[in-house]
Amino acid sequence: MAGTPPLRLEATDELLSRGERHDAWMATFTQGLDFDTFTCGTYPRFAAKASGSRLWDPDGNEYIDYILGYGTVLLGHADSRVLDAVTRELASGTCTSPLWRPVQVELSQLLTSVLPNADLVYLMRTGSDATAAAVRLARLHTGRKKVLQWGYHGWHEWSTPRPEGLLPAVRRETLTFEYNDLPAVRAAFEQYGDDIACVIMMPFETDAPEPGFLHEVRRTAHAHGALFVLDELRSGFRMALGGAQEYFGVDADLVTVGKGMSNGHALSAIAGREDVMRGLSRTHMESTFFTNSAEMAAALATTTVVRDTDALRHVWRMGERLLEGFRALIAELDVPVRAVGYAPMPFLEFTDPDLDRRAVGREAFFRAVVCRGVFFEPDHHWFISAAHTEDDIDRTLEACREGFLTLLKAAGA
Numbered sequence: 001m002a003g004t005p006p007l008r009l010e011a012t013d014e015l016l017s018r019g020e021r022h023d024a025w026m027a028t029f030t031q032g033l034d035f036d037t038f039t040c041g042t043y044p045r046f047a048a049k050a051s052g053s054r055l056w057d058p059d060g061n062e063y064i065d066y067i068l069g070y071g072t073v074l075l076g077h078a079d080s081r082v083l084d085a086v087t088r089e090l091a092s093g094t095c096t097s098p099l100w101r102p103v104q105v106e107l108s109q110l111l112t113s114v115l116p117n118a119d120l121v122y123l124m125r126t127g128s129d130a131t132a133a134a135v136r137l138a139r140l141h142t143g144r145k146k147v148l149q150w151g152y153h154g155w156h157e158w159s160t161p162r163p164e165g166l167l168p169a170v171r172r173e174t175l176t177f178e179y180n181d182l183p184a185v186r187a188a189f190e191q192y193g194d195d196i197a198c199v200i201m202m203p204f205e206t207d208a209p210e211p212g213f214l215h216e217v218r219r220t221a222h223a224h225g226a227l228f229v230l231d232e233l234r235s236g237f238r239m240a241l242g243g244a245q246e247y248f249g250v251d252a253d254l255v256t257v258g259k260g261m262s263n264g265h266a267l268s269a270i271a272g273r274e275d276v277m278r279g280l281s282r283t284h285m286e287s288t289f290f291t292n293s294a295e296m297a298a299a300l301a302t303t304t305v306v307r308d309t310d311a312l313r314h315v316w317r318m319g320e321r322l323l324e325g326f327r328a329l330i331a332e333l334d335v336p337v338r339a340v341g342y343a344p345m346p347f348l349e350f351t352d353p354d355l356d357r358r359a360v361g362r363e364a365f366f367r368a369v370v371c372r373g374v375f376f377e378p379d380h381h382w383f384i385s386a387a388h389t390e391d392d393i394d395r396t397l398e399a400c401r402e403g404f405l406t407l408l409k410a411a412g413a
């Protein structure tokens with residue numbers, strides 16, 4: 001691409017060609033997926049190191065990271081406060097399953113104190129674990145089969161976006177609706193109300209909820225005897241210490257969290273109403289690694305920092321600086337792009353009504369910015385960490401200025 005200095009990716013390409021012979025995902029990840037610009041030969045595929053707001057690929061290229069392990073990294077990569085806690089815990093052995101570790105009590109106590117409506121908490125490993133658990137507990141509580149969902153909740157059978165390899169009988173029990181479409185939620189309840197166990201939804205993605213939307217979905221669910229579950233894997237701990245429940249002032253029966261809770265360490269949790277959570281006694285939902293303590297030490301350290309410092313205020317400030325910078329550039333250069341999302345999770349939407357021109361311009365933009373050391377994913381909103389600095393944001397905006405100019409040139413404007 002003219003004007004875009006190419007990245008050197010020789011070490012990356014060598015790793016990928018070897019990995020493709022042994023690793024099933026590397027061997028198949030380009031097949032049947034629509035990752036477009038993310039895999040088009042411009043983007044790094046490996047991270048050799050990550051620290052603070054930065055990561056480095058095996059070729060030594062440095063990037064300001066706005067993906068942050070899909071939002072898991074809240075304080076910054078390899079934050080020393082978290083690292084110290086994890087190292088201490090690892091030194092005393094981390095897996096003593098089935099015995100619980102003292103840190104599990106400390107963390108559960110902390111989480112029930114900072115998460116709204118969390119009478120009890122159950123610690124698991126992945127986000128998919130927590131959302132599958134929420135659905136299971138809702139079914140147990142209500143004796144109903146169906147789930148009404150919006151957003152991404154993981155790879156498990158009931159929710160994964162792709163239907164291949166799944167049992168149609170399971171998929172039939174999952175209903176969906178469009179965000180902010182209250183009539184669709186009401187219609188689903190009118191048709192299947194007696195058999196819907198819960199609504200499970202992300203509180204938002206890039207669009208804000210219409211005034212009252214979340215509260216009205218909750219009210220409708222309750223009016224039909226269903227539970228209201230918020231999937232806060234992304235918004236938890238990042239929008240506010242108490243997540244979207246606190247930010248929007250909406251109460252969930254169950255909430256699923258993880259990601260930002262443990263700054264990149266694999267831990268998730270489901271929390272909520274005691275009567276629902278006690279359903280655990282009526283089902284098998286255990287796993288050998290659920291008692292591993294190093295990740296719990298990470299979550300204890302991360303959540304304590306988030307509670308006791310201005311880390312989140314900083315995340316918001318940096319996100320606002322980025323969004324304002326985007327808006328100023330978009331207006332100045334008159335590019336068909338819209339800056340969207342809340343400050344901790346900003347994003348750019350490409351809006352050229354000519355779809356071919358939009359695709360060409362969008363790809364040119366992302367190629368230009370990644371080559372200037374800014375790691376955005378084109379198909380997923382971005383995240384801000386407490387380690388991002390004003391300088392990171394300003395450099396990002398400089399790269400985006402070049403990106404927008406490249407877009408205009410590529411799109412023939």
Ligand SMILES: Cc1ncc(COP(=O)(O)O)c(C=O)c1O
Pocket residue numbers: 070126127128129131151152153154155202231232233234
């Ligand atoms: C909102 C939400 N829920 C659930 C999940 C699934 O989490 P995991 O990938 O850890 O299984 C994700 C992961 O991106 C998510 O963003």
